[in-house]
Amino acid sequence: MKKILNAPEAYTDDMLKGIYGAHADQVKCTGDDLRCYCRAQKTDRKVAIITGGGTGHLPLFLGYVGDGLLDGCAVGSVFQSPSSEQIYKVSREVEAGAGILYLYGNYTGDIMNFDMAAEMCEMDDIETRSIVGADDVNSSADQERRRGVAGIFFMYKCAGAKAAEMGTLDEVLEAAQKAKDNTRTVGFALTPCIIPEVGHSNFTLGENEMAMGMGIHGEPGIWNGPVKTADELAKESLDTLLADMPVAEGEEICVLINGLGATSIEELYILSGSVRSCLDEKKIKVYRTFVGEYATSMEMAGASVSICKVDEEMKKWIDRPVKTPFYVQA
Amino acid sequence: MKKILNAPEAYTDDMLKGIYGAHADQVKCTGDDLRCYCRAQKTDRKVAIITGGGTGHLPLFLGYVGDGLLDGCAVGSVFQSPSSEQIYKVSREVEAGAGILYLYGNYTGDIMNFDMAAEMCEMDDIETRSIVGADDVNSSADQERRRGVAGIFFMYKCAGAKAAEMGTLDEVLEAAQKAKDNTRTVGFALTPCIIPEVGHSNFTLGENEMAMGMGIHGEPGIWNGPVKTADELAKESLDTLLADMPVAEGEEICVLINGLGATSIEELYILSGSVRSCLDEKKIKVYRTFVGEYATSMEMAGASVSICKVDEEMKKWIDRPVKTPFYVQA
Numbered sequence: 001m002k003k004i005l006n007a008p009e010a011y012t013d014d015m016l017k018g019i020y021g022a023h024a025d026q027v028k029c030t031g032d033d034l035r036c037y038c039r040a041q042k043t044d045r046k047v048a049i050i051t052g053g054g055t056g057h058l059p060l061f062l063g064y065v066g067d068g069l070l071d072g073c074a075v076g077s078v079f080q081s082p083s084s085e086q087i088y089k090v091s092r093e094v095e096a097g098a099g100i101l102y103l104y105g106n107y108t109g110d111i112m113n114f115d116m117a118a119e120m121c122e123m124d125d126i127e128t129r130s131i132v133g134a135d136d137v138n139s140s141a142d143q144e145r146r147r148g149v150a151g152i153f154f155m156y157k158c159a160g161a162k163a164a165e166m167g168t169l170d171e172v173l174e175a176a177q178k179a180k181d182n183t184r185t186v187g188f189a190l191t192p193c194i195i196p197e198v199g200h201s202n203f204t205l206g207e208n209e210m211a212m213g214m215g216i217h218g219e220p221g222i223w224n225g226p227v228k229t230a231d232e233l234a235k236e237s238l239d240t241l242l243a244d245m246p247v248a249e250g251e252e253i254c255v256l257i258n259g260l261g262a263t264s265i266e267e268l269y270i271l272s273g274s275v276r277s278c279l280d281e282k283k284i285k286v287y288r289t290f291v292g293e294y295a296t297s298m299e300m301a302g303a304s305v306s307i308c309k310v311d312e313e314m315k316k317w318i319d320r321p322v323k324t325p326f327y328v329q330a
Numbered sequence: 331m332k333k334i335l336n337a338p339e340a341y342t343d344d345m346l347k348g349i350y351g352a353h354a355d356q357v358k359c360t361g362d363d364l365r366c367y368c369r370a371q372k373t374d375r376k377v378a379i380i381t382g383g384g385t386g387h388l389p390l391f392l393g394y395v396g397d398g399l400l401d402g403c404a405v406g407s408v409f410q411s412p413s414s415e416q417i418y419k420v421s422r423e424v425e426a427g428a429g430i431l432y433l434y435g436n437y438t439g440d441i442m443n444f445d446m447a448a449e450m451c452e453m454d455d456i457e458t459r460s461i462v463g464a465d466d467v468n469s470s471a472d473q474e475r476r477r478g479v480a481g482i483f484f485m486y487k488c489a490g491a492k493a494a495e496m497g498t499l500d501e502v503l504e505a506a507q508k509a510k511d512n513t514r515t516v517g518f519a520l521t522p523c524i525i526p527e528v529g530h531s532n533f534t535l536g537e538n539e540m541a542m543g544m545g546i547h548g549e550p551g552i553w554n555g556p557v558k559t560a561d562e563l564a565k566e567s568l569d570t571l572l573a574d575m576p577v578a579e580g581e582e583i584c585v586l587i588n589g590l591g592a593t594s595i596e597e598l599y600i601l602s603g604s605v606r607s608c609l610d611e612k613k614i615k616v617y618r619t620f621v622g623e624y625a626t627s628m629e630m631a632g633a634s635v636s637i638c639k640v641d642e643e644m645k646k647w648i649d650r651p652v653k654t655p656f657y658v659q660a
Contacts, residue, residue: 002520002538004597004633006559006604014560015596018603022619058595190332208332229336230344255352262592264628265388265656266345267334273348274336289352292656298594299631303334321660326595326622328658330651 001194003299008196012055012077019062023325026066030093035075035086037062038093047163047172048072048094049101051156052087053110054079056195057216059326060152060295061104066324069160070103071096074113078195078298079217081109084116091121091128099127099169103159103176105148106134129173131155135185135306137244138213138222147215150258150295151183151306154318161317175317179308184245186237187304189214189260190227193297212236216260216297230267234274237305242282247309249283254290254318256306261296263303268292271303287315331524333629338526342385342407349392353655356396360423365405365416367392368423377493377502378402378424379431381486382417383440384409386525387546389656390482390625391434396654399490400433401426404443408525408628409547411439414446421451421458429457429499433489433506435478436464459503461485465515465636467574468543468552477545480588480625481513481636484648491647505647509638514575516567517634519544519590520557523627542566546590546627560597564604567635572612577639579613584620584648586636591626593633598622601633617645 005011016034020027030036052074053061062073072090074082091100100121102114111132118128133148133155140146155176162175189211192201202218205211210228213221228236247253257272259265272291279286287310295304310318322329335341346364350357360366382404383391392403402420404412421430430451432444441462448458463478463485470476485506492505519541522531532548535541540558543551558566577583587602589595602621609616617640625634640648652659 002540002557002631004520004557004560004563004593004601006561006600011596011600014600014603016599018599018601018606018621021606022599022602022621055596056594058599063595190334210332227332227334230334231336233334261594262629262631263334264386264591264626265393265623266341266385266628269346269348269352269388270336270341270344271334271348272352273344276348276351291348291352293595296594298596299592301332301592301629323660328660330653330658330660 001199003196005196008199011196012075015055016075019325026325030089033086033089035082036089036093037065037075038072038090039065042094042096045097046166047098047101047169048096049103049159049163049172050087050090050094051104052082052114053105054081056298057295059293063326064156064324066322068164068320068322069156069324078197081113084113084120087114087117088120091117091126095126101159101169101172101176102128102130103155104132105152106132106146127169129169131173131176131180133180135183136215137184137186137240139215147219149185149187149216150256150304151185151308153256153294154183154308155179158314158317160322161320164320178314182309183306184241185304185306186240187214187302188212188233189300189302191262191301192218193261193300216295230270230274234271234278238275238278241307245309247284250285252285252287252310254288254308254310255286256294257291258294258304258306259292259296260300260302262299262301268303275305288318331529333526335526338529341526342405345385346405349655356655360419363416363419365412366419366423367395367403367405368420369395369401372424372426374426375428376426376496377428377431377499378426379433379489379493379502380420380424381434382412382444383435384411386628387625389623393656394486394654396652398494398650398652399486399654408527411443414443414450417444417447418450421447421456425456431489431499431502431506432458432460433485434462435482436462436476457499459499461503461506461510463510465513466545467514467516467570469545477549479515479517479546480586480634481515483586483624484513484584484638485509488644488647490652491650494650508644512639513636514571515634515636516570517544517632518542518563519630519632521592521631522548523591523630546625560600560604564601564608568605568608571637575639577614580615582615582617582640584618584638584640585616586624587621588624588634588636589622589626590630590632592629592631598633605635618648
């Protein structure tokens with residue numbers, strides 16, 4: 001394992017100390033728990049949006065806490081859920097009188113702990129709603145069972161915009177739901193990654209082998225096989241995405257080409273070009289393309305392709321300027 | 331070699347097609363040469379700033395072309411200089427009546443071709459000035475012979491701001507020079523990277539071996555040895571930086587923690603925290619910290635630490651909002 005760190009067991013907390021040290025003007029922790037990550041400023045009467053999940057996916061999850069996006073994040077250890085207590089503490093800190101939306105990925109441990117935190121909030125008369133990202137098409141035929149991956153970005157963006165416009169809790173939930181309904185993702189890995197405290201990867205991929213549909217924690221995909229070309233990967237990804245969520249000629253989408261960690265930005269743009277060619281052929285109009293690292297698996301090589309079907313309302317939400325230490329849109 | 335691409339020989343052009351496709355509102359190429367990369371908008375009477383260099387370092391170099399930063403970039407093949415003809419074509423396209431600053435890295439091929447382009451511009455009565463980034467302390471004891479690496483970001487930022495404020499050509503050059511004089515970088519690699527058309531790395535690093543001072547094209551560093559901890563790397567880097575450019579107690583610096591490509595954002599923040607602790611001990615005040623990928627070597631693992639000593643004028647330049655497809659500051 002080659003990583004820049006001090007001790008594997010200090011990975012998450014050392015990372016958090018680094019983040020708070022670098023961005024004290026924008027974020028802070030609640031009390032003395034580093035894992036309770038909050039926006040430094042609070043907007044009175046705004047619906048608070050809270051996310052959470054394991055470490056190892058930066059900028060997901062905490063990187064989206066900031067102006068125009070999220071208000072807090074409960075941070076778990078690498079690939080582990082945060083505790084319900086931590087989610088509750090973040091909730092108490094960022095709640096601003098208009099209720100809380102819990103918006104996170106569809107993973108069992110997270111659901112259990114967010115639900116428990118919601119009950120704790122209820123006892124304090126703080127209203128909550130919950131919605132999970134579940135955009136990873138290849139993870140299950142059943143939409144309810146799909147894992148949440150990079151496509152949650154569009155949910156953050158739409159819900160964050162609606163909350164910044166001082167929408168009600170139900171309106172913010174609706175915005176997140178609308179983004180969820182219109183977003184799908186396909187991802188593939190070229191190499192595994194290593195959990196620092198484990199010290200070796202949980203699986204291997206051969207010299208020229210890749211895994212289509214692999215999850216961001218290394219969950220098995222739908223096939224392993226020789227590495228395909230960017231054009232082939234774009235075509236296969238889009239075929240899967242569009243079979244699951246048809247987009248008619250002339251309809252508009254946003255595209256998100258996400259790097260899983262070790263894949264170079266150059267390759268992401270090669271893939272982006274291939275995806276664009278396929279979409280042009282199908283006469284599907286691209287409103288906006290995002291390319292970069294939005295949801296990673298530490299040093300895993302690979303990428304994901306997300307599409308989000310947009311109407312005028314969603315375009316406005318997606319274009320709204322936001323600013324976090326990790327993500328700025330002007 | 332595991333990369334997402336179509337054909338190794340199409341790497342640079344496929345990447346460029348992807349970039350133009352995704353960001354047609356912000357950038358364009360001149361004529362039909364993809365390698366002549368220009369800002370889509372032109373500001374009359376503004377000094378034009380042009381950079382250039384080989385592919386494989388995104389967001390360096392072309393990623394800094396955009397509002398408030400650079401106006402054009404001549405793009406070479408992977409780790410190769412662009413031609414003087416391409417630099418000249420970019421120059422003709424972006425020149426806006428106030429002259430051109432060539433601002434690029436201190437590499438022999440680039441210098442030769444930029445100098446040749448400057449002569450071609452001179453024949454057209456277009457005034458040019460040139461300055462090279464040469465911030466990599468470990469690459470030579472002689473400042474004039476040092477390679478340019480991630481610290482060029484501060485030169486772009488200061489010169490870009492001065493140009494956006496409609497400074498004269500000499501004032502923009504001075505701003506770049508001021509940033510150069512106050513910036514130093516130390517970098518280290520944990521793994522090599524592979525040039526697509528070569529197909530294998532030009533050197534190897536052992537299971538637990540790293541290279542201190544390695545260049546962004548894999549130029550040999552000052553020592554190879556076992557991977558050190560984040561705290562040790564921070565201390566050694568700062569000792570080297572501060573020995574070369576002393577910073578007194580109470581003086582202010584900006585810090586740039588740059589990932590070389592495959593290193594996770596988590597690790598960069600662990601390193602950032604270690605650097606911050608060292609600086610706090612030395613009572614050196616940090617004005618602003620930048621963490622992320624600013625100058626990469628494709629899928630090389632590793633990082634660099636840059637410091638830039640700042641006064642009030644430079645802080646204003648560095649804080650000035652900018653917007654490119656790759657880098658936004660609001």
